[in-house]
Amino acid sequence: MRVLTMTGHAIRDVGLMTLTVFSGRASAADLTEADLLAAADWLRDVYVNPGTLRSHLKGTYLLNSAYSMENPDIREPFIQRVLYGWQMPHELGTSCALCGHEALYRATREEMPLLNGRGVINFSPQGRAGLPICGWCSLLIQMALLGCLKSGRGLLMLYTDHEPLLRQVVTDALRRAQQAQTLQAGDKWAALSMPRIRFVEQVMRWLRQTARPQTNLTRVEGYHFSNSGASPFVEVFQIDRSVLQWVDHVLHHPDGDVAAAARQLLAEPADLEEGKTSQHVYEGLLKLPNNARKFLRQRLLAKRAHLTLITTFMEQIMRLSSEYIDLLKRLGDRFSQYYAMQRRFFYEFNRARNFAEFRRVVIRAADDYQRRTQQSLITMEEFIGAFVSTEDEFIDWQLSRDLITLYLMQTHAIALEDDLLMDDTVEMDDSDSIEEGDLS
Numbered sequence: 238m239r240v241l242t243m244t245g246h247a248i249r250d251v252g253l254m255t256l257t258v259f260s261g262r263a264s265a266a267d268l269t270e271a272d273l274l275a276a277a278d279w280l281r282d283v284y285v286n287p288g289t290l291r292s293h294l295k296g297t298y299l300l301n302s303a304y305s306m307e308n309p310d311i312r313e314p315f316i317q318r319v320l321y322g323w324q325m326p327h328e329l330g331t332s333c334a335l336c337g338h339e340a341l342y343r344a345t346r347e348e349m350p351l352l353n354g355r356g357v358i359n360f361s362p363q364g365r366a367g368l369p370i371c372g373w374c375s376l377l378i379q380m381a382l383l384g385c386l387k388s389g390r391g392l393l394m395l396y397t398d399h400e401p402l403l404r405q406v407v408t409d410a411l412r413r414a415q416q417a418q419t420l421q422a423g424d425k426w427a428a429l430s431m432p433r434i435r436f437v438e439q440v441m442r443w444l445r446q447t448a449r450p451q452t453n454l455t456r457v458e459g460y461h462f463s464n465s466g467a468s469p470f471v472e473v474f475q476i477d478r479s480v481l482q483w484v485d486h487v488l489h490h491p492d493g494d495v496a497a498a499a500r501q502l503l504a505e506p507a508d509l510e511e512g513k514t515s516q517h518v519y520e521g522l523l524k525l526p527n528n529a530r531k532f533l534r535q536r537l538l539a540k541r542a543h544l545t546l547i548t549t550f551m552e553q554i555m556r557l558s559s560e561y562i563d564l565l566k567r568l569g570d571r572f573s574q575y576y577a578m579q580r581r582f583f584y585e586f587n588r589a590r591n592f593a594e595f596r597r598v599v600i601r602a603a604d605d606y607q608r609r610t611q612q613s614l615i616t617m618e619e620f621i622g623a624f625v626s627t628e629d630e631f632i633d634w635q636l637s638r639d640l641i642t643l644y645l646m647q648t649h650a651i652a653l654e655d656d657l658l659m660d661d662t663v664e665m666d667d668s669d670s671i672e673e674g675d676l677s
C-alpha cells in the first residue's frame with residue numbers, strides 16, 4: 238500500500254486527515270487498503286443515497302457530480318473513478334498536480350471543489366482543461382467534505398500543517414457530519430454562524446488547551462467556500478505567523494498572571510450577535526499585523542491589559558525594538574518621581590492635544606525637575622528616541638505617551654483618583670489621525 242503523506246495542498250490534506258481519523262488511525266502512515274476501501278464504501282453510500290451529506294455535497298461541494306444520477310451507466314463509472322480509482326492503472330501520462338504521483342484523470346468541479354467546469358481551459362495548467370489528479374488524491378478530496386464545518390452560506394475548512402491541530406479540528410467536524418447524517422429527518426447539520434470568528438476560535442481553543450508552547454504552529458488558513466451553481470464563492474482567512482507565535486507565547490507564559498490575562502483577552506465569544514463580530518477580539522487578530530496600533534490601543538491599552546501582554550505584542554507583532562520599550566520604561570520611572578512632586582504634570586502630559594503643546598509640557602517639566610533635583614528628567618536623545626520620528630524610524634509620539642501612562646498605572650505610580658486619564662487619551666487618539674494599516 239502506498240504511504241500517503243501531507244503535501245501542503247489544503248483540500249487534499251484535510252481529506253487525508255479526515256480519512257485517518259475516520260479509520261481510527263494514529264497516523265496517515267498506518268492507513269491500509271482495507272481502510273481506503275471502507276471509506277470509499279461509506280462515501281458511496283452517503284453520497285448516492287438521499288440524506289444530509291448528499292444534499293451538502295450537491296449544494297456546496299461539487300457541482301453536477303454524477304453521484305446522484307439515476308442512470309447507472311453514468312453513475313457507476315464516475316464512482317469507480319473518483320472513489321476507487323486508486324486501484325486502477327494510472328496512465329494519463331502526466332503527474333498528479335497535488336502529490337506528484339502519475340495521474341489518473343483530469344478533475345473538474347464535478348470531482349473537486351473550486352475548479353472550472355468541464356472543458357474550460359482558463360486558469361488550467363498548460364491551457365488544458367481540468368486538473369490532473371491521481372486516484373488516491375481523488376478519494377481524499379471526496380473525503381474532505383467531512384472535515385469541513387458548515388458555516389454561513391458554505392463550508393469552513395481549516396488547514397494547517399500542524400497535525401495535532403488539524404486532527405482536532407477534523408475530528409470535531411467529522412463527528413458533526415456523521416451525527417447530521419444519522420439523524421436522518423431533514424437537514425440536521427447545524428450551521429455555525431460567523432465563519433471568520435469560528436475559524437479563529439478553533440485555533441484559540443487549541444492553543445488554550447495545550448499545556449506546552451506549540452512553537453511549530455506557524456501556518457493556519459481558513460477557506461470559507463461554496464461550489465453552489467448560482468453563487469459560488471471563496472474567502473480565505475489567515476492568521477499571521479507573528480500573531481500565532483505571540484498568542485502561543487502569552488497563553489503558555491511561565492508567569493501565571495500573564496497566562497491568565499491572555500486567557501481572558503482571548504476568551505471565546507460567549508453570545509456574540511451577528512453584525513457585531515467586528516467588535517470581537519478574534520476579528521482584530523485576523524487584521525494583524527497591519528492594524529497593530531489600533532489593536533494595541535483598543536484591545537490592550539484601553540482595557541489595561543497586563544504589561545507583559547503589551548510589551549510582547551509590541552516586540553513580536555509591531556516589531557518595536559526592546560531598546561525603545563526599555564526607554565519608555567526608564568522615562569516612566571523618572572516621570573513618576575516628578576509626578577510625586579507636581580501632580581498637575583500628569584494631567585497636562587496626557588491632555589496635550591498636539592505635538593507642540595506636548596513638547597512644551599515636557600520641556601517645562603524637565604526644567605522644573607532639574608531645578609528641584611539637579612538631575613535631568615529627560616535628555617535630548619531620550620526625547621528624540623521616544624517621541625520624534627527620524628528618517629530611519631517611525632515614532633508615534635501619542636503611542637509613546639499612552640505607553641508611558643499605562644506603565645505608570647501598572648506600576649501604581651499614579652494615584653487612583655487620577656487613574657481615569659487613560660480612557661480619554663485612548664479615545665482621543667483613535668479619532669485623531671490613526672488610519673487602519675498606516676503602520677505598514
Ligand SMILES: [Zn+2]
Pocket residue numbers: 333334335336337338370371372373374375
Ligand atoms: Zn495525487
